[in-house]
Amino acid sequence: RLSDDDGWKPVPVNHMVLVREDHTVELRPLG
Structure with missing residues (x-):
């Protein structure tokens, strides 16, 4: 887990x- 990695x-x-x-x-829901 890279919690310090921005992006x-x-x-x-x-x-x-x-x-x-x-x-x-952007996160876009599928369906």
Whole structure:
């Protein structure tokens, strides 16, 4: 577990990680 590593967070079940062109990260539920 890299709790000190910024940018990486646990992904909830049935979610996908989207990385935008401005390098922001969005969690989006599937289905």
